[in-house]
Amino acid sequence: MPTVRSFAGGPAQGRLYRGKLDEYYDLNKQEARAYGAYAVATTLLPNLVTALVLFYGGQLVLNEDGLTSGQLVSFLLLLGSLSEGFSNMGSIFSSITQALGAADKVFELIRRPPQSTPLPIPPLAPAFCSGKVELRDVTFRYPARPARPVLNKINMLAEPGKVVALVGPSGGGKSSCVALLENFYEPESGMVLLDGRKVQEYDPHWYHRHVSIVSQEPMLYARSIRQNILFGLEGEPDEPSEGEIIEAAVLAGAHDFILGLQSGYDTEVGERGVCLSGGQKQRIAIARALCRRPRVLLLDEATSALDSDSENLDSILVVRDGRVVEQGTHTELLGKVGGMYSQLVCKQVDALETANTICNEQEKS
Ligand SMILES: Nc1ncnc2c1ncn2[C@@H]1O[C@H](COP(=O)(O)OP(=O)(O)OP(=O)(O)O)[C@@H](O)[C@H]1O
Numbered sequence: 544m545p546t547v548r549s550f551a552g553g554p555a556q557g558r559l560y561r562g563k564l565d566e567y568y569d570l571n572k573q574e575a576r577a578y579g580a581y582a583v584a585t586t587l588l589p590n591l592v593t594a595l596v597l598f599y600g601g602q603l604v605l606n607e608d609g610l611t612s613g614q615l616v617s618f619l620l621l622l623g624s625l626s627e628g629f630s631n632m633g634s635i636f637s638s639i640t641q642a643l644g645a646a647d648k649v650f651e652l653i654r655r656p657p658q659s660t661p662l663p664i665p666p667l668a669p670a671f672c673s674g675k676v677e678l679r680d681v682t683f684r685y686p687a688r689p690a691r692p693v694l695n696k697i698n699m700l701a702e703p704g705k706v707v708a709l710v711g712p713s714g715g716g717k718s719s720c721v722a723l724l725e726n727f728y729e730p731e732s733g734m735v736l737l738d739g740r741k742v743q744e745y746d747p748h749w750y751h752r753h754v755s756i757v758s759q760e761p762m763l764y765a766r767s768i769r770q771n772i773l774f775g776l777e778g779e780p781d782e783p784s785e786g787e788i789i790e791a792a793v794l795a796g797a798h799d800f801i802l803g804l805q806s807g808y809d810t811e812v813g814e815r816g817v818c819l820s821g822g823q824k825q826r827i828a829i830a831r832a833l834c835r836r837p838r839v840l841l842l843d844e845a846t847s848a849l850d851s852d853s854e855n856l857d858s859i860l861v862v863r864d865g866r867v868v869e870q871g872t873h874t875e876l877l878g879k880v881g882g883m884y885s886q887l888v889c890k891q892v893d894a895l896e897t898a899n900t901i902c903n904e905q906e907k908s
């Protein structure tokens with residue numbers, strides 16, 4: 544709705560909606576006609592048959608032509624239950640055809656062969672996870688768009704305890720790397736590794752307890768903030784305590800605004816978190832990830848600025864067109880004159896300077 548209103552899309556959307564409604568109306572008319580014919584057939588026919596039997600049978604009885612009135616009444620009763628049986632069969636038949644149509648879809652889903660590699664037996668679930676993450680010569684394309692390679696023999700290594708950032712133009716493939724590390728997809732070739740083993744070999748439950756994600760468009764569920772942070776850990780043996788939930792929220796910078804809400808941690812966030820701002824949702828998603836005390840934390844941020852904090856990163860990979868085009872620390876990459884990273888930083892500095900100049904001029908005038 545906000546999109547429709549802010550782009551004045553009402554009339555165009557209205558026309559689209561009217562078109563769909565017209566289609567629906569036509570289909571309903573067809574259905575009504577078919578039902579009418581069916582109703583006529585099922586109510587008229589038995590009555591017609593009864594009338595015929597009465598007429599012809601009545602004459603046979605009156606003319607004493609081999610039929611007694613008792614036999615005619617018995618025949619009519621028999622006819623009544625027979626036609627009822629037929630009409631029941633009709634309605635059962637239509638329910639069966641409807642159910643078959645629906646069952647077809649359900650069975651299609653059940654029988655769909657999984658596209659992922661089967662888990663080894665038993666799947667990996669080591670007692671210790673160091674958190675070394677690696678993409679090795681990974682080539683990948685999305686099943687929905689097989690014609691377009693998204694990652695092209697990409698290599699990346701994040702040692703335990705190190706902070707590695709992927710930066711680069713929109714559509715370069717950063718979120719796709721994250722999706723592979725989350726084991727949402729499998730690479731076409733190459734390997735996605737955690738502690739030197741393929742991520743597909745790990746027990747999924749174990750894996751997602753050690754590798755947490757805050758996605759670019761975090762998803763919250765229609766429940767309280769506490770339940771959103773706890774998500775998936777309720778009733779588990781290591782369910783976090785109230786103190787641990789608060790600790791995660793403090794770390795994520797969410798605690799203060801949560802306390803400012805009417806019901807604090809019990810505030811309902813609404814369907815998809817509609818009652819919260821984008822930044823608040825993101826902070827709750829970070830608290831949700833931190834609450835699990837993951838060994839690997841994947842943060843997929845849409846518009847993170849390259850600022851002075853970038854100096855604290857252990858390594859920066861510049862990803863463009865599914866390839867790592869530059870790699871190094873902030874200072875090293877800035878030193879590469881004409882390099883992609885220094886260009887990105889320059890663009891940002893330029894934008895900031897332009898904004899500053901405009902502000903200064905406005906203040907002067
Ligand atoms: N689910 C999907 N199905 C098909 N193609 C996709 C899908 N998700 C992303 N793509 C395509 O894959 C390419 C890489 O997308 P990706 O989301 O990894 O980019 P990104 O570097 O994270 O960009 P941004 O900085 O805008 O978040 C893009 O060309 C995009 O169109």
Ligand SMILES: [Mg+2]
Nearest residue numbers: 717718759843
């Ligand atoms: Mg992205």
